[in-house]
Structures are given as structure tokens and as C-alpha cells.
Amino acid sequence: MLGNEAIARGILEAGVIIGAGYPGTPSSEILPTLAEMQKFFPHLKLEWSVNEKVGFEVAYGGSMSNARSVAVMKHVGVNVASDAFMTACYAGARGGMVLISADDPNCYSSQNEQDNRYFGLHALVPVFEPSTPQEAKDLIKYAFDFSEEYQSLVLFRTTTRLNHGRGDVVLGDVSLMNREYGFDWDRSRWVCLPSHSRVLRMRLLERLDEISKFADDFPFNxxxxxxxxxxxxxxxxxxxxxxxxxxxxxxxxxxxxxxxxxxxxxxxxxxxxxxxxxxxxxxxxxxxxxxxxxxxxxxxxxxxxxxxxxxxxxxxxxxxxxxxxxxxxxxxxxxxxxxxSFSYKRVPVPDNMLIIPPRLPILCPGCGHRATFYAIKQIEKKMKTKFVNSSDIGCYTLAVYKPLEGIDTEVCMGGSIGLANGIAKVQSKTNPVLAILGDSTFFHSGIPALINAVFNKNDILVVILDNRSTSMTGFQDNPGTGITISKEPGIRVVLEDLVKGCGVSSDKIWVEDAYNLKKTVEKLEDAVKAEGVRVFISRHLCSLVESNQFRTQQIIPPTIDVDQDKCTGCLICINKFGCQALNFSEDIKKVSIEQSVCRGCKVCIDVCPQNAIYEVDA
Ligand code: SF4
Ligand code: SF4
Structure with a gap:
């Protein structure tokens, strides 16, 4: 089993009812694995929450109501959840409550490699850490019993190699808790106002003391x-x-x-x-x-x-x-x-070993984000200026690399708009300030910063790259798709309405299909030149999701080719746009399209100044 599958199995065996969280590598497979089991165990109530704080609160609300509950997130997600976590640890758990923090040493897919064991020390909450998939399954199951016995939250810390490593796992029985569920009206515990918190703090310290005394007998030490x-x-x-x-x-x-x-x-x-x-x-x-x-x-x-x-x-x-x-x-x-004082020499790499050349991560062929960043570059060129492109965390962060070089900042989820608010306060008007982020990131934590921009009359253009997916972490749905983690219809949240609800006036909102390059350039230029808080929604379904849909619906995407007689070998399509389906032949100094890679998005047709790229008649 994958470590994350083993964790999901342990959660199931523990009789957990509520699971909530936000996708983030290396934790992303835990909740979907549980969701797959829902058809056999319909008591599971699962959700992708809009962010980790909400996910934690959903799970904690379950714990308050006597349900065993788990909140799942990557390490930096715990920063988002920590506002709730740091106080919830005072009141402790009623139904067993575990917060899973999947840490990422080496920043394989994260902006930092923070060590979340310190959150346990900081919150005075026990920290469990498994060393194999088998132990992950057994330890998390035990964590819920432990949480109820000590009425304490448990921080369950893993690292990427555990989450994504595999091992044999002996399964146990699935328990279904035989208990009454429902809120318990204990205001002295759940209302954390100062007079209550002072008392709860003493209880927290007593709990930690009891756990410390038990630590020598902890069965996984x-x-x-x-x-x-x-x-x-x-x-x-x-x-x-x-x-x-x-x-x-x-x-x-x-x-x-x-x-x-x-x-x-x-x-x-x-x-x-x-x-x-x-x-x-x-x-x-x-x-x-x-x-x-x-x-x-x-x-x-x-x-x-x-x-x-x-x-x-x-x-x-x-x-x-x-x-x-x-x-x-x-x-x-x-x-x-x-x-x-042993002798050890690294085993030399055999001469005949296939060495894979290092390659930069890049946007996929047919990715709508590439088209949007290309459009932004075109407008910069036309206006003879440089924009400040404050950006965020998602696939589009890859636009930092050549040839797009389209982002200038990336700090944390939703940070693009917050940073843009500050940058715009001092930046010369000749360098328009853009905040560029994805749909899921906007739902996650972009909304408060957009309201902030409206309220404070900051002069920024927010570009929402709406690909209707949380693609970077495995194509999870989000409020913009309206599909729940159980793949059932929820209520879709319409971005345009949401943006209007944040106070952006209708005449400052533009929407365009990311694949329509000409219109995107036209509208985006208007948006850049306007003043105040503006929002441009660049929409096209993630090209990988779309090509999967095409495959299952047996839709054949358009075939795109290059007219070699028209191609001058100027390389604009490769050096400025950079879709990896476009190849340059040194022999004939012409570009061709690798059909097995091309998604048929047609954007390169509008990129080529010689009209050499065309759609082949079906
Ligand atoms: S942009 Fe057009 S003309 Fe230039 S290399 Fe590409 S296909 Fe050829
Ligand atoms: S149509 Fe052009 S831009 Fe789109 S995937 Fe194919 S080669 Fe790339």
C-alpha cells in the first residue's frame, strides 16, 4: 500500500466519521482514498474544504459533536489552520480528533521545508510519527483512541517518503462506533473567551503532564x-x-x-x-x-x-x-x-546507466495558463513597460521559467493579491501591478485580499486563471466545479458572482476563454489600462482534464500542423511561447508539431506571425 492509502485505511478502521482538508502534496491521496471507500462505508462524511483552516474547523466541529474526525493537509497548510488549532488544543477533543500534517523535506512540491513537529511543542499537543506504512495504519488508528482517552488533539506528522512510499500492510477490522452523535452544549469548554481559556489552559497543561507520564509506556516507542x-x-x-x-x-x-x-x-x-x-x-x-x-x-x-x-x-x-x-x-x-570508523565508498554510477538529463518543470501542452502569460507578455511589449506580476501557488507558478518568465513573486497561498495590495501602494503607475492566481487558490485565500483591495481602493488587476481544477495536487474539484470529493454534484460557486460580491464593479470584470488569444490580448489590455480594482478571469479547463474527457467521450481534438513552406524558422512559437509539442529541425530550419504531444488547443496558430500553423481539415 501507498503510505497515504495505509493512513486512510487506519482512519477507516478507527471508525472515523468526518474527514476534511485541502489538497496538498504529499497529503493529497488520503481523503480521496477514503472517498473511494464511501460506497462500502456510507457513514463516512468527507469533503474538500476551501482551505485548511476551514477543513480543520469542519473536523473539529465533528469532534465537538462526538464524531471521530480527521483534518488532512500538507505542512504549510497547518500554518493556515493554526489560528483554529492553537485554541482548539485548549478545549481538546471530544470525539477523537487527529490533524495530519504531511511535511515535505527537500521542498519537493512546497515553498518551504518547515518542520511541523514544532507545532506540537507550540500547541502542547502530542505528536505521533510513523516509520512504515504498516505503522502508519496502526498508529493513526491508535491515535483516535488516544485522543479520546486524553481528550487531546493529536498531531500526526508524516514526511513525503512515508506518504508516497509503499509497503505491505496487514489490515485490521473496520470499527463502527456505537455511540450517540450530537453537539454537547458545554459553553465553558467550547466558548474560548478569556475567563474560560485561563481554565482550559490549566487543563491543557495537566493533559500534557499526564501524556508525558505515559510516554515511556507508549506502545509505538x-x-x-x-x-x-x-x-x-x-x-x-x-x-x-x-x-x-x-x-x-x-x-x-x-x-x-x-x-x-x-x-x-x-x-x-x-x-x-x-x-x-x-x-x-x-x-x-x-x-x-x-x-x-x-x-x-x-x-x-x-x-x-x-x-x-x-x-x-x-x-x-x-x-x-x-x-x-x-x-x-x-x-x-x-x-x-x-x-x-568503517570504510565506505559510494557505488560509482555504471557507465552504461541511462542518465536522464535534468529538465525544468514546465506547463503542459495545451495549458491555458501558457496562453494567458503569453498574452500578458504581448501587452507588456506593446505598452513598452514591465508589469509587476505578483503570483501564487499552483501550476502557473511554473511560468517563472523561460520562455514565459511571467511571475515575479510567490510566497504563499492567496499571497498574490495581498502582496499586490502593498506593491501597488508605492509602484510607479508606469508598471501596472497584477496579481495572478488560480481558481482554487482564489477560493482558498484570495477572497479576503480582494475585498481588502476594494475597501482600500488599491490599484491592482487580479488575473484569475480559472482552469476548473486543482491540478497541481491531482485534479481535485473545488467550489468552481461544484463537484464534491464523493464526485456528487454540490452547488457551484460562480467566480464572476463571487468577485462582484467582493465589491468589484461589473464594468471592471472581464472574462475570456484562455484559448482565444486575440480576444484575451484585447480584453486584458483594456483591463490593464483601467484603474482601481479590476478582475480578469481567464477560463479554460485544464488541458489534462480536458484530454481525459475527450478520451472517455471519444472526441477527437483538432489536428494542428505547420506549413513548412510558410515557416521561416523564426522560432517565436518555441522561444516566446514554448509549447513542448513544437519541435525545431536543425536540418531544415523549420518547426513541426509532435502529434502525440499536441492537444489541439490551436493557440499556436495565433502565435505564429507567418500564419504557418494551421488546423488540418477533419
Ligand atoms: S512562429 Fe511560425 S514561422 Fe516562426 S518558427 Fe514557429 S511556425 Fe515557423
Ligand atoms: S495546438 Fe499548438 S499550442 Fe496547442 S498543444 Fe498543439 S502545438 Fe501546442
């Missing part, structure tokens, strides 16, 4: 003690999550896994103090193996100091293992060799 020495040294290791599994592989590689002491943690916060003390007592040197921040290392060092081991035991951590990125197997092998 284990301690192996060895008296053996390696080159005269007794070694001890502390690890959790994927680093534990990889550490074990590396120790087995050197045949020393039984000759060292190992503390494996499933509960990474609060720490099991007695177990750490026993490990320190049994070791001359302790190595804390963890990706990203020295979270466990600092805990172990603190306990070593408090218990009087800091002079006797040498504690390693970030002096050996890097504080950035995801650890590959080589890192463990090299560092253990260095530590234990």
Missing part, C-alpha cells in the same frame, strides 16, 4: 539496549519516522544493528524521559538521527543535562546529519561509517 562496543565505543541511536527505517537499513548494512542501543519513537512529543535516560546510561555516544531541525536532539540534550549525562555521553545530531533536505540512503551509510 521501543528501546533496544546493547552492551556491545564497536571500536571501543558503546553507541546509542534515537530516531523516529522514516529516518528510523533508513537508519535500521544502514546499521544492517554494516551488520551492527544488534550491537547498538536504539530508541525508536512513535510519540516524538512529549518525550519518554525514562527511556531516554536508560539510553544515555547505556551509551558512550548517542546519535540523534532526524531530518530538518534538531527537534529530538535538543530534547535529548536537555534531558542529558538535567540527568547529569552531558559530560559522560557525547551527543551527536546536526554535527553529523544535515539540517536541510531529505536524507537519501547514502547519507546514513556515509555518516555511520564516519562515526564508527
Amino acid at each position: 521501543s528501546l533496544q539496549i546493547s552492551d556491545e562496543k564497536i571500536n571501543g565505543v558503546k553507541y546509542g541511536f534515537v530516531a523516529a519516522g522514516i529516518p528510523y527505517s533508513q537508519l535500521l537499513d544502514a546499521l544492517n548494512f554494516y551488520g551492527v544493528s544488534k550491537k547498538v542501543s536504539i530508541l525508536k519513537l512513535g510519540l516524538v512529543y512529549p518525550p519518554p524521559k525514562k527511556l531516554i535516560k536508560e539510553l544515555l546510561k547505556a551509551s558512550d555516544e548517542v546519535v540523534v538521527v532526524e531530518e530538518l531541525e534538531p527537534f529530538l536532539e535538543n530534547i535529548v540534550k536537555q534531558i542529558a543535562y538535567e540527568e547529569g549525562f552531558s559530560k559522560e555521553v557525547k551527543i551527536h545530531g546536526k554535527d553529523l546529519f544535515p539540517q536541510n533536505g531529505e536524507f537519501a540512503g547514502e547519507i546514513y551509510l556515509e555518516n555511520i561509517a564516519r562515526l564508527m
Whole structure:
């Protein structure tokens, strides 16, 4: 099973009723896997929420009503949810409540690699971390029992390699909770006004104390003690999550896994103090193996100091293992060799190994975003100026690369409009300020910033790239499609109406099909030249979603070709527009179209100044 499938299975086995969240790699498969099971387990109530904060609140409302509930998101999503999370932890859980944070060491698909174990420390909430898909399934199931026993929220932290790795998983039974559901009118608990919160804060501290006392007996923590020495040294290791599994592989590689002491943690916060003390007592040197921040290392060092081991035991951590990125197997092998004075040489890459040339990620062929960014460039050229293109998180962020080079900022979800508000306050009028973001991102967190722009009379043009999909994370639906996670019709939220509702006047809203390049350039130029808060909606279904629909409906897209007699080899279509279906032949100095890649969007027809690109008659 994929790690995320195993997590979904554990959620199901735990008798969870409510699951909510926002898609984000590497967490995105968890809720859809549950949604696939809905036909067999109709008690599941699932949703893609508009953002992580709402997703967390939906789940927490379920917990208040005695339903086991899970909120699912990627690590940066927890920042969005944290406003609710940091106070919900005071009132705690009624129905078991787990927040899944899927962290992304190495920023494989994220803007940062923040270490969300610190959210547990910050919120005084226990942090669980599984090291294999099997443990992920078992640990999350246990997390709901634990949450109810201690009336505490649980932060379930994973990393990409766990989410997207695979392993054998032994399934358990699916429990259906036999209990009454419904809200409990306990205002002293759920109304977090200051007089209540002061009391709840004391309860939170008591809960953490109770959990700390239990940490040494936590069933997913284990301690192996060895008296053996390696080159005269007794070694001890502390690890959790994927680093534990990889550490074990590396120790087995050197045949020393039984000759060292190992503390494996499933509960990474609060720490099991007695177990750490026993490990320190049994070791001359302790190595804390963890990706990203020295979270466990600092805990172990603190306990070593408090218990009087800091002079006797040498504690390693970030002096050996890097504080950035995801650890590959080589890192463990090299560092253990260095530590234990073994010899290790990297296996050289065989000469006959196929080396895949590095390639930049780019927008797909037929992507409407490419057409919109190309149109923006055309208008900049015509107006002989440079726009400030404040942008956001989504497929369109790839427009930062050549040849489009169409975005200038990307910080966080919905940040494009907020940043544009600030930039426009000081930017010269000769450089119009655009905020460019996708439909899902606009629903997620663009709306408040648009209202802010209207309210404060900021001078910006918001370009919403409406491809009716949350494509970057796996083509999830959103309020603009009106299809729920269960693939049932919900109520579609119409972007134009929403924008009007935010206070943008009707004459400042433009809508165009992204594939209609000529009209897009025309209307977008009007929008750029207008004043005040303007919104341009560039709409076309994601080309991958559309081509899948064509395939299932047996629709043949238009065939597009290049008239070689007309093609002058100017390369505008490749160097300025850059659809990857367009190929240049060095031999004949002409462009051709790779038909297996072309989606038949026809935009390149309008790009070619020589009218060399044409639609082949059906
Ligand atoms: S833009 Fe037109 S003329 Fe220029 S290389 Fe491409 S197909 Fe040929
Ligand atoms: S029609 Fe042109 S722009 Fe569209 S996918 Fe084919 S080659 Fe690319």
C-alpha cells in the first residue's frame, strides 16, 4: 500500500466519521482514498474544504459533536489552520480528533521545508510519527483512541517518503462506533473567551503532564539496549519516522544493528524521559538521527543535562546529519561509517546507466495558463513597460521559467493579491501591478485580499486563471466545479458572482476563454489600462482534464500542423511561447508539431506571425 492509502485505511478502521482538508502534496491521496471507500462505508462524511483552516474547523466541529474526525493537509497548510488549532488544543477533543500534517523535506512540491513537529511543542499537543506504512495504519488508528482517552488533539506528522512510499500492510477490522452523535452544549469548554481559556489552559497543561507520564509506556516507542562496543565505543541511536527505517537499513548494512542501543519513537512529543535516560546510561555516544531541525536532539540534550549525562555521553545530531533536505540512503551509510570508523565508498554510477538529463518543470501542452502569460507578455511589449506580476501557488507558478518568465513573486497561498495590495501602494503607475492566481487558490485565500483591495481602493488587476481544477495536487474539484470529493454534484460557486460580491464593479470584470488569444490580448489590455480594482478571469479547463474527457467521450481534438513552406524558422512559437509539442529541425530550419504531444488547443496558430500553423481539415 501507498503510505497515504495505509493512513486512510487506519482512519477507516478507527471508525472515523468526518474527514476534511485541502489538497496538498504529499497529503493529497488520503481523503480521496477514503472517498473511494464511501460506497462500502456510507457513514463516512468527507469533503474538500476551501482551505485548511476551514477543513480543520469542519473536523473539529465533528469532534465537538462526538464524531471521530480527521483534518488532512500538507505542512504549510497547518500554518493556515493554526489560528483554529492553537485554541482548539485548549478545549481538546471530544470525539477523537487527529490533524495530519504531511511535511515535505527537500521542498519537493512546497515553498518551504518547515518542520511541523514544532507545532506540537507550540500547541502542547502530542505528536505521533510513523516509520512504515504498516505503522502508519496502526498508529493513526491508535491515535483516535488516544485522543479520546486524553481528550487531546493529536498531531500526526508524516514526511513525503512515508506518504508516497509503499509497503505491505496487514489490515485490521473496520470499527463502527456505537455511540450517540450530537453537539454537547458545554459553553465553558467550547466558548474560548478569556475567563474560560485561563481554565482550559490549566487543563491543557495537566493533559500534557499526564501524556508525558505515559510516554515511556507508549506502545509505538521501543528501546533496544546493547552492551556491545564497536571500536571501543558503546553507541546509542534515537530516531523516529522514516529516518528510523533508513537508519535500521544502514546499521544492517554494516551488520551492527544488534550491537547498538536504539530508541525508536512513535510519540516524538512529549518525550519518554525514562527511556531516554536508560539510553544515555547505556551509551558512550548517542546519535540523534532526524531530518530538518534538531527537534529530538535538543530534547535529548536537555534531558542529558538535567540527568547529569552531558559530560559522560557525547551527543551527536546536526554535527553529523544535515539540517536541510531529505536524507537519501547514502547519507546514513556515509555518516555511520564516519562515526564508527568503517570504510565506505559510494557505488560509482555504471557507465552504461541511462542518465536522464535534468529538465525544468514546465506547463503542459495545451495549458491555458501558457496562453494567458503569453498574452500578458504581448501587452507588456506593446505598452513598452514591465508589469509587476505578483503570483501564487499552483501550476502557473511554473511560468517563472523561460520562455514565459511571467511571475515575479510567490510566497504563499492567496499571497498574490495581498502582496499586490502593498506593491501597488508605492509602484510607479508606469508598471501596472497584477496579481495572478488560480481558481482554487482564489477560493482558498484570495477572497479576503480582494475585498481588502476594494475597501482600500488599491490599484491592482487580479488575473484569475480559472482552469476548473486543482491540478497541481491531482485534479481535485473545488467550489468552481461544484463537484464534491464523493464526485456528487454540490452547488457551484460562480467566480464572476463571487468577485462582484467582493465589491468589484461589473464594468471592471472581464472574462475570456484562455484559448482565444486575440480576444484575451484585447480584453486584458483594456483591463490593464483601467484603474482601481479590476478582475480578469481567464477560463479554460485544464488541458489534462480536458484530454481525459475527450478520451472517455471519444472526441477527437483538432489536428494542428505547420506549413513548412510558410515557416521561416523564426522560432517565436518555441522561444516566446514554448509549447513542448513544437519541435525545431536543425536540418531544415523549420518547426513541426509532435502529434502525440499536441492537444489541439490551436493557440499556436495565433502565435505564429507567418500564419504557418494551421488546423488540418477533419
Ligand atoms: S512562429 Fe511560425 S514561422 Fe516562426 S518558427 Fe514557429 S511556425 Fe515557423
Ligand atoms: S495546438 Fe499548438 S499550442 Fe496547442 S498543444 Fe498543439 S502545438 Fe501546442
